[in-house]
Amino acid sequence: FIDITFPDVVQITSGYYSMIALTKQGDAYGRGTNYYGELALGDEEARMNWTKIEGFPSPVKQVSCCCTHSLFLTVDGQVFSCGGNAFG
Helix, strand or coil: CCCCCCCCEEEEEECCCEEEEEECCCCEEEEECCCCCCCCCCCCCCEEEEEEECCCCCCEEEEEECCCEEEEEECCCCEEEEECCCCC
């Protein structure tokens, strides 16, 4: 059961133990273990509640989670990544 308590969710993606949701307004929210910093929150602390991910220069258009990292595409075409970097 996923309890999403914010409006206008257009995408949800997940990695091994973390999830990121994207709203129509371009806001990203994360939750999960965050072992590798894959929630882009600046730390490796677990988040069991949805937490807004701040700091993008423009709204987020699309998100993708993999095993231990996440990618964010903004509306102006910039790509941001966070999390595990074992293979560069």
